[in-house]
Amino acid sequence: MSIDLEDPPQGRAEAEFAAELARIRPGLAAAYAEALPGARSTVLGLLWRGLLYEPVPGVAGRESALGRIRLSDGRLLTGPRRSPYDLEVGEDAAVLLDGRVYRRPGELVAALGLPGAARFGADLERSVASLALARAGAGMGSGTGPDERSLEWFEQSVVDGHPYHPCCRNRPGVSVAEQLAYMPEHRPVVDLDLIAVPVSRCVVVGAWPVWLRDIDRLLLPAHPWQSRHVLRELGLRPLVAGGIPARPLICVRTLAPVGGGPHVKTAFSTRMTSNVRDISPGSVRDSAPLSAMLVDLARRLDGGLRITRNLAAACAVVNGEPSADLAVLLRESPSEYAGAGETVIPVAALIVRPPNGGPPLIGGLPTAGPGWLAEFARLAWGAGLRLLAYGVTLEAHGQNLLVVLDRRGRPLRLVYRDLADIRVSPARLRRNGLTPPPLSPRLITDDPDELHAKLFGSLVGTTFSSLVSALGQGDREVEARLWAAVAAAAVQVFDDLPATGDTRADRAALFGTELPVKAHTVMQLDGGPAGDRWARFPNPLAQT
Template identity: 60%
Template sequence: MRRLEGEFAAELALVRPGLSARYAAALPGARAAVLGRLWRGLLYEPLPGLKAAGPARLLLADGRELTGRERRPYDLGEEPALWLDGRPHTHPAELLAALRLPCTDRLIEDLDHSVASMALSRAGASPPPGDTPEDHEQSVVDGHPYHPGCRNRPGVSVAEQLAYMPEHRPTVALDLLALPLRDCLVSGPWPASLVDGDRLLLPVHPWQTRHVLPALGLRPHVTGAIRARPLMSVRTLAPLGGGPHLKTAFTTRMTSGVRDISPGSVRDCVPLSSLLTTLSARCGGGLRIARYLSGAAGLVNGEHSADLSCMLREPTPGKGPVLPVAAVTRAMAHDPAAWLAAFARLALTDTLGMLALGVALEAHGQNLLVALGEDGLPYRLIYRDLADVRISPARLARNGIESPPVSARLLSDDPAVLHAKLFGSLAGTTFGSLVALFGQRDRAVERRLWAIVAAAAREAFEALPDTPDVRADRNALFGERIVVKAHLVARLDGAPPGDSWTGQPNFLGGRQGT
């Protein structure tokens, strides 16, 4: 047992001793799950000191050899061991340390956190009590299907994970912070129920109250005021009494991003919602946008702060089961080919239409929700969390649409940026994980599933105007390689902030795309 795993075990024995045996039993599987994600990254990301020497073999700069099972970039599942010069390694952090690659100290720490937290998640997880959207949100136990830091949660104790993380199915009591209304940045109509005279009442996550507010010299006006259930993103919660979902600041790094809310996101949330709703309607209205209704940020040292912020989002709409794509299971698709065909038609028609008009969505399994009909097949998609879209002012202008007043970081006319944002998330993550889920490494079945996706893409393109933009989009989606996020590279010591990118084989490309 590595040091961090032992620390988790010791704290768990104090706060929830009944889970100790389950935690210990979950550790080998958690190590294998994170090791599988690490192996994918080592095979397909441009890490210094590694060179591919075959589909399941890597050479290190010092001549050593790392081998494992053949793993395609979309494959899911655990890797029980990888072999470094013939010696098996079962722990991802231990293996990465043994590789002695440059600039990986921070990444090794991430892997240790991810293993310990995933074991805790698996130990505390329980079957969903019902069929509500929140039940489905909380059913995702292992996190991101391809990110080795899928359960990286530094700064969040064992007790806090049990109390706040969605897979443990808690109810979280949000606090209210009273701030001078005149000093707050407010976007959209802030609800009257969260105003007290000349003060704005800002919903605050209790983790933020404990760890961030004291350093700012602040304390809540009311503690435990809003009882809510956390959704997949942890800091977004659905109030038990209904109404808008509350996206709160949770200023620590989880997976690989700090979960605060920038003042720019607060300013952008309402105009972004308006733009995407307009574009969706122009595409036929098949994609429902979960709009932000309002947002607010308070002042710290004379500037609006990402630590004191909250946004209010429309609750999940739809009749029948509505769930994030990341929560889809094999049991939900009695006919996987029919399920994937229905989903692909919806997803590609909607997202390629939006792209042609000028917006690239980050359509991964957390942001994209699917509504299922009585026959169990997808009949509508819902898109949420708008802060990472990319907008092309030039494309909007060519379609007679005015560019909204949003942060410059969201704007790009570079087709490569737009294609990476949409295709990296949709083809590289969403379709990849579904094909892997339904195909289970039967390569013949997987080829048929990819062919279904390719056919839906061709059908979607044929329905769009034959413009230079659409032709460029088609060529990129059906190229031999596709650009995706490089999760390991982004966490190397000294890596620049923000996303890193790499190319990987595109299973919609080549013969399958023609």
């Protein structure tokens, strides 16, 4: 079961958020209203990036670098010039369709007549309203915030969400009150419920901890939103309401218990950005073999990568079938891999600007610049390309990939978490003398294009792109030097790898004229196949 709602006509989401704020948090209403224009510009800019560079239907021709699109019906769409990797397009973004100015992304989608425009437009308008709420309320939550500079503090500093997704803050079915109570940017403490399910009615992987057992029953942690909106309809009620106080991390449904211990990934069955955030039974079953394989491969590298192990996973059997709506995964905290005097930070937090303005966090590091990025790139390519040579690709975007910094802010090692979206090539593993583990079919592919898209699309298309943009601040000469440092690090790793057919193919794909990047806008439209969709973006590594 999942929540997948549509808003009324475009613009209503902003008004509905304002009305609810006036009732429950009037002191935040002015800040929300002040944040709306900037939120509209941000979401419109993300939509504009997709229109400029993704294979959106109804486009006859593009001059992307000039900000011009000719539609199949002859209309002309013009807007700000932007690189596909720019983080910002300005505080007063506007797009013109045959001379008419559009500042609301939902209205622009409706005017373009894209397939699924009503639903997509509603998602965009919700994204605007939620983004404005996030910016207005960041750091002003009612809960006790985490210690400054802790992992949780950095996680909750990521207010804007995905840096390139037009639905970066789309949360259908989650009210304003619930966003203030549960969303990480508001720094709340969320009290997880405990659902008692007989062991005989559970799928269990790993050693389920004693403290989450009640004689012959498992106590499955559940998000309170899930308990209220989804589990109740399945006839499931908490045995203990609010049994585990925890702090939400970037991805909302993974939380860090206040008392320490493993992180808890819960089901939250509504769409956020693109996908419904439940936990499939396949992910539960895959959790142990994935974890064992990645930990083993990471040990074969040169020590620059750590994997947060999946410790245990379980889901309830409901109506005779394993349920994605009542499933949970217990995972090591990335903090386990930071020593004394070291700091572990999600890469996504490095591009965050402080609420009062100023440079992004990465700009404040004492060693920030091409040298810092080169050292980070050596770690990232060392892990990513060597694992790819073995036959495993990471989805190494800024939420899954964390960096451990020393006292001066220099990168020491990387930590990777959330293994559910990697891809595994059995053929490559066998060519390296390894036995492929039993995994769900969706994780398995020997297609080099799929392997390259997963790694390069996340690592170049999101992680390096956002870091280069944050450090370069729109100066194309500085950005070119930064991209050159990224490319040089990849060249060095390839030079150190055995020159096999696989690594030669990987090298040619990485330095080609275009790279696959996830097509976030196209994925929101009706009529395409399910799952990931890809665009071919100009490759900044080929230009260095």
